[in-house]
Amino acid sequence: xxxxxxTPPPTQAPADDDLAALAARxxxxxxxxxxxxxxxxxxLWARRHFxxxxxxxxxxxxxxxxxxxxxxxxxxxxxxxxVYYFIFGVLxxxxxxxxxxVPFLVTGVFxxxxxxxxxxxxxxAISGNLGLVRAxxxxxxxxxxxxxxxxxxxxxxxxxxxxxxxxxxxxxxxASWLLAIPALxxxxxxxxxxxxxxxxxxxxxxxxxxxxxxxxxxxxxVSGVMWSIGKLTKKDHLPHIVxxxxxxxxxxxxxxxxxxxxxxxxxxxxxxxxxxLVAAGWALAVGIGGFIYFWKAEEKYGRG
Numbered sequence: 001x002x003x004x005x006x007t008p009p010p011t012q013a014p015a016d017d018d019l020a021a022l023a024a025r026x027x028x029x030x031x032x033x034x035x036x037x038x039x040x041x042x043x044l045w046a047r048r049h050f051x052x053x054x055x056x057x058x059x060x061x062x063x064x065x066x067x068x069x070x071x072x073x074x075x076x077x078x079x080x081x082x083v084y085y086f087i088f089g090v091l092x093x094x095x096x097x098x099x100x101x102v103p104f105l106v107t108g109v110f111x112x113x114x115x116x117x118x119x120x121x122x123x124x125a126i127s128g129n130l131g132l133v134r135a136x137x138x139x140x141x142x143x144x145x146x147x148x149x150x151x152x153x154x155x156x157x158x159x160x161x162x163x164x165x166x167x168x169x170x171x172x173x174x175a176s177w178l179l180a181i182p183a184l185x186x187x188x189x190x191x192x193x194x195x196x197x198x199x200x201x202x203x204x205x206x207x208x209x210x211x212x213x214x215x216x217x218x219x220x221x222v223s224g225v226m227w228s229i230g231k232l233t234k235k236d237h238l239p240h241i242v243x244x245x246x247x248x249x250x251x252x253x254x255x256x257x258x259x260x261x262x263x264x265x266x267x268x269x270x271x272x273x274x275x276x277l278v279a280a281g282w283a284l285a286v287g288i289g290g291f292i293y294f295w296k297a298e299e300k301y302g303r304g
Contacts, residue, residue, distance in 0.1 A: 034298040043139045051142050055149040062154075074161045081109040088226040098228050099265040103166050107262055108225040110162055111255045114155045115191050116216050121147040122195025123212050126203035126301050133302035140301045141294055144195040152188055162262075171263055179261035187254040189283035193290030200294050203301055223251040230270040247272035250282040 035043065044051075085105055089095035098104055125144040126133060133140060167173075202208050229246050246252065257279055259266040272278065 034295070037292070037295060040139055040141070040295055040298070044141060044145070047138060047142055050138070051146045051149065054142070055146040055153060058147070059150045059153050074158050077110050077113050077158055078106070078161060080113070081106045084109060084226050094227040097231060100169060100171065100263055103169050103171055103263050104228075104259060104266070105226060106162060106165050107259050108223075108255050110155065110158055111187070111258045112220055112223060112225045112251060114151055114187065115194075115251050115254070116220065117151045117154070118148045118191035119194050119198055119216065120209075120212060121151065122191075123198040123202040123209045125195065125199040127206045127209070130302055140199075140298055141196060141291065144199040144294070145192055148188065148192045148195050151191070152184070155184075166262060174264060176261050176264070180258060183254060183257040183261060183279070186257075186279045186283040189287035190250055190254070193283075193286035193288070196290040196294035197286075200297050203297075219251060222246065223249055224255060228270075229256075248278055250279075250286070253279050253282065 034040075085095075085102065089101055089105065095101040095105075122144045125147055126140060129143060133143075198208070198212070224246075229252055253272070253275060256266075256271055257275060260268065260271055
């Protein structure tokens with residue numbers, strides 16, 4: 001009986017609110033907590049050199065084991081263009097009525113590959129680099145952005161072959177080629193936004209990476225890579241909503257802008273209405289929206 005009477009009452013554990021107040025009083029913060037949006041942007045800017053160096057290193061290592069090395073950066077899209085030319089241009093006859101079809105096709109393949117590859121590598125940006133994410137503290141958006149920058153570097157490297165093809169088919173160098181710069185900037189913003197959206201989704205559900213090739217292949221076929229959307233929109237049998245979707249498809253918009261910039265036979269009449277506004281709208285909406293969407297899950301990456 002005395003032992004029961006002498007037993008001290010159980011101590012009550014401090015409430016979560018008390019612990020939070022105690023931590024705040026001593027300047028303690030949650031490990032890996034999501035910073036504010038402005039702080040997050042500042043952290044990314046402070047690591048801009050890491051982002052560019054990481055992108056360059058990944059690009060250099062991509063074909064390091066191949067005997068032809070970096071030549072594959074040019075050969076891969078060229079071989080794809082050759083296959084598409086044989087199937088669509090020769091067998092299916094989509095080249096009929098399209099001036100400068102080879103430059104038209106090669107430009108479409110190169111620009112589409114930039115978007116396709118950015119989304120594919122973005123989908124695996126977190127799930128494929130969990131060791132790096134769990135070992136080091138840095139803003140996770142640096143990964144999808146650096147992968148998109150890698151794809152932009154690869155596109156710029158491949159553009160040398162595109163210029164040679166344009167000159168060989170009699171396309172003269174013109175001042176309009178300078179329009180390729182803002183077109184690529186807008187496309188990069190769009191691609192980076194898409195990569196960050198897919199990076200968050202891929203981090204939660206890695207199986208999405210297995211589904212993306214089928215989605216991207218379908219997207220490619222409706223983006224006018226191998227055929228002219230302008231010729232299709234002149235037909236009356238398609239519903240108006242389908243024509244609007246085809247014309248404002250972001251992948252098709254950036255492809256058309258690059259064709260307009262580089263190919264002198266591709267005139268402004270072949271562009272959809274307000275094309276630059278559409279391109280800028282897609283870039284800002286997806287770029288900013290994708291960045292915020294990715295940032296909201298910053299503290300969850302690499303956990304679980």
